[in-house]
Amino acid sequence: MDTIIGIDLGTSTTEAAIIRNGKPEMILNMDGEAITPSAVGIDASGNWVIGEKARAQYLLSPEKTAIEVKRKIGTGDLIPLGNQRYNPVDLSARLLEYVKHYASESLGEEVTHAVISVPAYFNDIQRQCVVRAGVQAGFTVDRILNEPTAAALSYGLEHMDDESHILVYDLGGGTFDVTLLEMFSGVLEVKASNGDNQLGGKDFDQKLMDHIFTAFRQKTGVDLTSDKAAMARVKDAAEKCKKALSSEDEYHIVLPAIAMKGSKPLAVDMTVTAEEFEAMSAPLLERTHSPIDIVLEDSGIDFSQIDKIILVGGSTRMPMVARDIEKYTGIRPVLAVNPDYAVAEGAAIQAGIISGAIEPEDSLVMTDVCPYSLGIKVSNGFDHDLMSFLIPRNTTIPVTRSNTYYTFRDYQTDVDVVVYQGESDVASSNHLIGDFRLSGIPSKRQGEEPLLVSFTYNLNGILEVKATIQSTGKDASIEINMMDNPSSGEDTHDYGTMDLEKWKDxxxxxxxxxxxxxxxxxxxxxxxxxxxxxxxxxxxxxxxxxxxxxxxxxxxxxxxxxxxxxxxxxxx
Ligand SMILES: Nc1ncnc2c1ncn2[C@@H]1O[C@H](COP(=O)(O)OP(=O)(O)OP(=O)(O)O)[C@@H](O)[C@H]1O
Ligand SMILES: [Mg+2]
CATH class of the missing domain: 1.20.1270 (Substrate Binding Domain Of Dnak; Chain:A; Domain 2)
Known part of the structure; x- marks a missing residue:
């Protein structure tokens, strides 16, 4: 069986791990580091630079360097780099290519298979993008795994015999995930997942940046936000300040010659206290509460039944995070053994279970949930944009659910089955993930012809939707297959709508x-x-x-x- 590595493709940092002697081990990059900054750039001679080199280059030429690419995945936004604009998938592929390269060097064999983790709260479109990036980098992507599930796996492997409810709180660079799991005798069951795709360490940096901009404007009358190079330096300083304030009471920011007033260079020179930083961050911590509530509600568990809260992600190093959780839940959280490695280690464990590198008797049985609701667009005769849910969010996967629908116009001979993912009752407010047409319906009066629509969602995140005319047995179906190599689609009707929309690229x-x-x-x-x-x-x-x-x-x-x-x- 081929070697499969586990990859945590993070907003700020990327890590890879492999199973050795039944345990996950981090793979070191070309600089000998386990942690690679998720930065991609083009240097002065037009070559690609990845990782630490790109992160360093960001300070000097931010216009030629992309950071936090993951935040743009699945948005349709392009990222300017030099005089070209790049798809976030292409830039993520560059990063994964680098991982493939250093993993192959380090392991002394060509690595071609990977399990890649994604935020639990990534929708299908974002997941498909990550798979595409992996394929583009030359990997066969054997599984997409939810990050908190991965973190729980790495914890679970060490605590197989415990029986408990565990809440994994993952605050990374760009995303926030919270997941409730139940462990009992080697079975790890994900009960519910929720989160915020647009909340992470980056937002704490932004609070400090805004604070610096305002102070600078008040003092000098100069606006730094229109100068990209100055912005990059302020961002770098803000992140350093943030990290320092995780262990110190105050931090002194000095940025000489950040701007000019006439011929006079101006500097940022100010002190930020931990207390000030905490006050400006309060609204961000507040935003973590509702996902916690939803997860508990969806899994039917209350605070008193949680045995342990595990902190994952670099941003949980900020002491205010643990304090806020304890204040909100009454439970003192524990830091994961290594918050930066837990997700990659868990991805490696999943990879090991697939490849056989982990013995079946040592392995955890794991179940996961689908984090978003899935359904189709229906009409009640007046409103043509209603969402009919077939698989509610946080249903344990794999799962099959079906429902009967009827034609709503007289003599209607075909229907469009339009599949959406999301929580809104208005179908088009959700994410469109695919559609197909079922034709050949016997021409009858409205409501006389029953049509059975069934959804099957498996552990790989492959959704199959099938519609059947019950009286004749004729059916049509679509497989929204995020594990597919998108360039291999031949039958036009197997094309998801989103794939087709790539013509715009x-x-x-x-x-x-x-x-x-x-x-x-x-x-x-x-x-x-x-x-x-x-x-x-x-x-x-x-x-x-x-x-x-x-x-x-x-x-x-x-x-x-x-x-x-x-x-x-x-x-x-
Ligand atoms: N000591 C620290 N104090 C405060 N923040 C820190 C510290 N160390 C790292 N961080 C922050 O943690 C974030 C990176 O965490 P991590 O590597 O877990 O994220 P990621 O996996 O890249 O992102 P995501 O999981 O959101 O995609 C960055 O915002 C970084 O500034
Ligand atoms: Mg992460």
């Missing part, structure tokens, strides 16, 4: 934008005269987007012409 696709928009509008507003033409246009639209994704522009132009001919016939 190709700048050359711009010339087709207005045609695509026109077709989408016509389809949305039902402007097409008959179903067959509608189907034809839908297929052509898919082909067009695929051609753009494949950068086959001649093909795209041919398809566009076919579309334009139809639109003209339809008078659109």
């Amino acid at each position: 190709n700048p050359a696709g711009r010339e087709f934008r207005s045609t695509i928009r026109n077709v989408e509008r016509a389809l949305d507003r039902d402007l097409i005269s008959d179903i067959d033409t509608e189907d034809e246009l839908t297929d052509l639209l898919t082909d067009l987007k695929e051609a753009i994704i494949d950068n086959d522009l001649d093909e795209a132009r041919d398809i566009e012409q076919e579309i334009l001919d139809i639109l003209e016939e339809e008078d659109i």
